[in-house]
Amino acid sequence: MLRAFRFIVDLFTQRHGVVAFAFFLVLGILMHEASTEVRQSVVDKALSTVFYPVQLLISSVNDFKSLQAENDHLKAENARLRQETYHASEGLQELARLHTLVRFDDKWDFPIVTSRVVGHNPGRFLTTLVINRGTHHGVKENMPVMSMNGLVGKISKAMLTHSRVQLLVDPNLKLSVLERRTRVVGFLESVDGHLLSAMIPSHAGVAEGDTLITSGLGGIFPKGIPVGTVHKVRKADLDVMSLMDVKPFQEFSTLEEVFVMQKDPDWIIQELLDE
Amino acid sequence: MSNGGWLKTLLLFVLVFALQSTAGEWLQILGVGPDFVVIFVVSVALRFGAATGCLWGFLAGFSQDVYAPVEWLGANSIAMTIVGFAVGQLEEHFLTLYVPAKIGVLALAFFVNDMFYFLITGLEKDVVTNLFFTKTVPECLYTLIIGGILFYLSSGKKSDV
Numbered sequence: 001m002l003r004a005f006r007f008i009v010d011l012f013t014q015r016h017g018v019v020a021f022a023f024f025l026v027l028g029i030l031m032h033e034a035s036t037e038v039r040q041s042v043v044d045k046a047l048s049t050v051f052y053p054v055q056l057l058i059s060s061v062n063d064f065k066s067l068q069a070e071n072d073h074l075k076a077e078n079a080r081l082r083q084e085t086y087h088a089s090e091g092l093q094e095l096a097r098l099h100t101l102v103r104f105d106d107k108w109d110f111p112i113v114t115s116r117v118v119g120h121n122p123g124r125f126l127t128t129l130v131i132n133r134g135t136h137h138g139v140k141e142n143m144p145v146m147s148m149n150g151l152v153g154k155i156s157k158a159m160l161t162h163s164r165v166q167l168l169v170d171p172n173l174k175l176s177v178l179e180r181r182t183r184v185v186g187f188l189e190s191v192d193g194h195l196l197s198a199m200i201p202s203h204a205g206v207a208e209g210d211t212l213i214t215s216g217l218g219g220i221f222p223k224g225i226p227v228g229t230v231h232k233v234r235k236a237d238l239d240v241m242s243l244m245d246v247k248p249f250q251e252f253s254t255l256e257e258v259f260v261m262q263k264d265p266d267w268i269i270q271e272l273l274d275e
Numbered sequence: 276m277s278n279g280g281w282l283k284t285l286l287l288f289v290l291v292f293a294l295q296s297t298a299g300e301w302l303q304i305l306g307v308g309p310d311f312v313v314i315f316v317v318s319v320a321l322r323f324g325a326a327t328g329c330l331w332g333f334l335a336g337f338s339q340d341v342y343a344p345v346e347w348l349g350a351n352s353i354a355m356t357i358v359g360f361a362v363g364q365l366e367e368h369f370l371t372l373y374v375p376a377k378i379g380v381l382a383l384a385f386f387v388n389d390m391f392y393f394l395i396t397g398l399e400k401d402v403v404t405n406l407f408f409t410k411t412v413p414e415c416l417y418t419l420i421i422g423g424i425l426f427y428l429s430s431g432k433k434s435d436v
Contacts (some may be wrong), residue, residue, distance in 0.1 A: 016324025021360040024333040028356055032319065032349030039348040046341050058293045083379055121342035122295035124414055172344050188421040192402045193344065194410060212410075253300050253308075 055119030150249030219266035325363025332359025354391035
């Protein structure tokens with residue numbers, strides 16, 4: 001056994017590490033070229049067996065549990081109240097326009113699960129978080145995740161005791177948004193995993209400083225969750241559309257707690273997701 | 276590398292992992308923060324050579340890939356492996372590098388890492404250009420300052436011994 005180990009070490013250190021380089025390079029390429037299922041499986045296994053326990057341990061160093069429970073409860077209540085206040089003003093606007101809507105608040109009647117952020121990318125491109133709540137706590141895939149300031153993302157993978165949160169800056173997450181003043185709908189995405197940009201029809205006259213909220217059209221996020229403000233308006237490839245840099249209400253790298261809204265996707269979206 | 280060396284490097288890796296997740300955020304200025312992981316890979320590769328640099332580069336890259344979009348799995352691992360191998364050619368066992376030279380190596384490693392990362396993820400040219408000026412350049416400068424301080428402190432420690 002020891003001989004075999006020594007043989008491998010000797011082999012890897014030969015020729016200034018060329019063998020080791022070739023080995024790890026091929027391993028990296030194989031991972032990159034593997035099918036989505038294989039890649040997902042590699043990530044899930046590595047996260048559950050190695051990274052989650054280590055990051056949980058690291059994040060628990062300053063965890064005072066007696067205060068945590070009370071704190072969590074208060075923060076959840078605070079988050080709900082803030083969202084409801086925001087939503088109430090949205091409801092008033094809509095009520096004034098449409099007169100017929102009277103039970104608008106029903107769509108916010110979802111339980112909230114408070115969770116702690118226990119891990120994220122130890123690098124510079126932050127697109128995913130790991131939280132300490134999973135299917136055991138009622139968290140499911142595609143549930144919206146928010147903070148006290150606004151939308152954070154959605155659950156991309158729920159495991160028994162922990163879940164992965166896909167942040168708004170993940171290039172695979174596209175979101176339908178509504179500009180609050182002009183009521184025009186557009187979509188939000190990040191092409192580089194760093195900055196958020198929105199594509200909104202030019203005729204609407206959306207300007208810097210305007211607020212974007214979820215439109216509720218995608219079927220995953222309910223209408224009215226604050227997303228961010230328009231930071232800069234640029235011309236898109238198509239004249240009819242404007243491309244806007246969006247500054248999210250929530251700075252993702254400083255997140256410590258998030259709230260998972262226990263809302264399942266609308267049935268039509270659920271069917272598409274199942275397919 | 277001895278058994279003790281492996282263990283020490285593993286502990287250092289966990290420490291860097293923790294540092295990047297905590298201090299990396301506290302030290303951010305206008306969204307720009309240092310990259311302790313690149314400093315770690317460069318330091319290990321300079322100290323122990325290309326083979327060890329490749330191994331820890333791969334592990335450090337993989338630890339970042341796990342939290343990246345699944346479509347990009349392997350991008351950080353490959354980029355960091357290349358950095359570990361390239362920097363490992365300047366192993367301190369054979370060469371003596373002073374702090375300014377190490378900072379230069381760190382700068383090159385940072386750019387090489389980002390360029391390969393952008394190349395592998397297949398981002399569009401204008402997106403890469405934008406990321407290069409808004410993220411790579413400022414974060415590289417910040418990392419060089421932090422790396423320079425760490426290299427200076429570690430060189431002082433060595434000369435004391």
